Amino acid sequence: MVLFSSLYYVSCGHFCHRQRQYQYGTKSCPGCSNTKTYREVSCCDGWKGYTCDVPICDPPCNGGETCYGPDTCRCSNKTVEGLCYGYACFPPCQHGGECYGPNKCACRLGYAGDFCDVNPSDIIFVVDESGSIGNDDFRVTMEYLTNAVNRLPVRYDLLRIGLALFSDSARKSFNLDDHFTKEHITDAILNTYFGSGGTDIDGALGYTCEDMFQLTTGDRPNAQNILVLITDGRSSDANKPGLLKCNSKNVTIIGIGIGSNTDQDQLRSLVSKPEYYYDTTYDYLDTTMPKLLKTIKGKL
Template sequence: MTGPAVYLVLSVAVGVSLAADLTLSPGADGKIVVDAVIDRIRSKCIFGDDRLFLRRLAYVETSDGEESRTYRPGYNGGIWQIDEDKFNLTQSCSQYIRAQCDIIQSEFNINWRNATWEDLRKPLYSGLAASLYIKYRSGSHDTPANVTSQATFWKRYMRSGGDTSAFTTKARNLPGMDCKTEMDLAFIVDGSGSVSSTDYDRMLTFINDVIDSLNINEDEIQVSALEFSTTVGDMITFNSFTTKAALKSSILRMRKGNSGTATHLAIQEAGDTLFNTSTGARPNAKRVAILLTDGASSYRNYTVFAAQKARDLGHVLLSVGVGSINEVELASIASKPNCTHVFVLNNFLEIDSLLYQLKE
């Protein structure tokens, strides 16, 4: 689900084409450059759990580098505006960011201890510095996961004189994806006894919030869903409803099974029935399944096998952990890399990062 790096191709008179990687071009700016930088960082799991923080930060600080002050004389913080003292803290590659420094070395051939503040004029370096600084300041704690907590973190560690209200206002106006996509999206909902009724209801509401935020129509995104516990229960196929309102109403009526957790059967049924052209699946659409679960299946080996079979068929699997989760099992189900396909939601205010990843 990640995209390629961004290249600017220049045709030369002699017929030779030169490709310049804009993520490494000093002074490059714009949404396409920022998206490419973040894609490279997330796909290598340097900051895979950023919860949209990097994207928001670039837009809040410099409007994706398009503000005139971004590359001002004497200041080298780049698109993410990482001050020199903050950059210097990342160069220790200490405990909480050691693994990230190692990945940067192996994947990008960049020895971060030898990088200079001036390097941050290159968008990739600025994005890497922002990632490392946020991870450094977060320490053993989770990265702030929603726009409000991110604004608080930003003011505390990045802009002591900053206005958190201004951060949240601008971040919420972040430009969305402007491309159309043909995607068949299936929700697989855990209704077993280990999932509380409260969490189950929240999952259904969460699905409807996702539906509200997507373009649902036969030319773009279609949605289906099924509930499971010991067996597969209520099911909504892609051709069940023609209106968003009817679809949402049906989602809220999905009954909870409240017994065992046959996750493997649910994954199989999604492939056999939901992603079947006879029930409305489109042959050329991207097929994505989101499993909402605590990750505690009754037959883990069967679940891992079923997930692998689905991935082999080209289905993209995202695991969304809810409640008291088993992260190991969530990772074994999801597509790779896990850092961009496993979401642990502490609360459903974190929906934005999942939506952005889906659209990407």
Template sequence: MKSVWVLRIFTISMFTHSLPAQDLTHEDDEDSLAGCRTAVNDLVFIVDGSWSVGYTDFDTAKSWLINITSSFDIGPAYTQVAVVQYSDAPRLEFPLGQHRTNQQLITALKSMKYLGGNTQTGRAIKFATENVFPTSQRTNVAKNRIAIVVTDGKSQDDVIQSAAQARDENIIMFAVGVGSEITKSELVAIANSPSTDYVLYAEDYTTIDKIKETMQQKICEESVCPTRIPVASRDEKGFELLVGMNINKKASKIPGSLATKKAYLLTSDLDVTEDTRDIFPEGLPPSYVFVATVRLKSPVTSQVIDLWRILSKRGEVQAAVTLDGTDKSVIFTATQIYADSQVVKFQDERLKVLYSEYWHQLKILVRNKNAVLFLDDVVIQTQPLEESGPIFINGKTQVAKEEKSNNSVTIEIQKLRLYCDPEQSERETACEIYSVNDPRVSTSYIFIFCNK
């Protein structure tokens, strides 16, 4: 079937996919926007200015800093940025809070002068811990304290003790290694654990911009995704919506897709609604993975339902995964930087099985430029997206509702999660689905992977 793409732009007063405001108004009438751009961060860059970097590459590093910080609102109520350049000794280029707008910060970053000298990374980390972070003017405001250490070679002093001191003081440590002269064990010693999340690499300064979006996403995850979901041998940043939405307490437990799995029965008389500020207090990250394992039964299989949605206090849909049983499609709604909403529709013959009254896993990988729909580990379709924006958090988050209505629907749910790390899309398989886990109907690769 031919792919279909739908994009609808709304103004704040003209949402067609909305609910009556009186049903959703929070006691706080003031609009509350939250997201990565509006996060409260104390962000300190510790940047290598030794002779091995050179004038040209140092200018490239400055451009990278400008590109990274452009995705955050700069100001007293949002992200504050400081920069420490280091060689033989650290030099504070500017402290936290000195620049109150994005343009002021860009001007300051462009004006930094290259130091030159040896590489005393440990000394620079200690300086930032003891002399930069403590100068924050927001001591009474909850904030994220994040340090990003950029280096192109091995330090000539000890970094282990300095980095440990920083982490002991609840400073989140990232390490960015550039070029072939870096020492991976040193970067691991600097960064938080696991190193796969907190250590980034670039081949050289000419390619460092390739990790710009990854660095922005990592900072954002620290800002908006404080919780962890135990998955296999690691904890993933994200939102366990079965717990957050109190489905595990409200709904009846039923057998799941496999004998080892449990699920929940949501009925039409069960209202699964929570305050968004309790579920997503800092908004949504720009990239994430939505995963739902569900079984749809008649009459839902021929209706249009919102499996999950975030509403503003006026009832406007800011994010949603909508299942359209009338034409067997899936619709995804998200915010947009320069408008209020964008909607993409996934329509493919293979989606018909989602409405066949059997267990299936639906997964949507959301990135800055596109959304990818998976069904039972099979890529169904990729659709373009514009950059997403913040959400209003003083509305409601709901599960299993009729589209454009507060009426609940009957549905069986085994998994409902939102992972902040887009790479989790590769690790999150549909092995809980019988047809995927059964060697008689699966490829040998998937079956072996599921049974590791």
């Protein structure tokens, strides 16, 4: 949680390079694992962590100070006679919360999380599985999602996760109320098999907002609804009835376009705000992680 909340200060991380190779599961054998190799992980000087967003202080901070940047120590609370006063909460408690212990915040009603930065939210990842992607890049996306889940404050009463896949048509992998722990959610993601077909993005939006953001499938009336669309292509349907269904439910849409075959203007017309869309490639998909978490965090 500390790593996730450090995005409060670091907008895009300090990421240099990461490459990975996967061969994990097929439609005939979901969950079968043959290869899972990590290689060439590199952060810029002074940073560490999965997305290179955690500062390094050498020597370590002392006297109650917190590491806020490379070799930059300071108090997270006020100082008294040159020393840090009271306990340190990094980042400071949000939404009126009070720091009562090391990285421990007492939250006001309606907020939760280690730093009082979480409102109840329901998030559904909507992932392209069209034939142009292929199983290897699909596995890269699934691993990307598991890393995102591990950086989010998942809990049945705080943040719930669902997963939908789409090609010519959309299908459910799991609903918002199927899994409530990070371990169960990441296992379900990695066990999702790859399909194939065309690319009906608007149909996928309509399916998700109409059939998966439902009380009967775990959606909560007091929670914010967030849809994260990940695709490498352009929609086969120029009409937008699916988008209208999402807008009618006030669903926030975040978009990630991968590769050169995307219609960026089309995708930007789907997201809730221009800054909620970003493009990348499969080789550099990891570089969008800080942006995705920061965008989601801004909605929590």
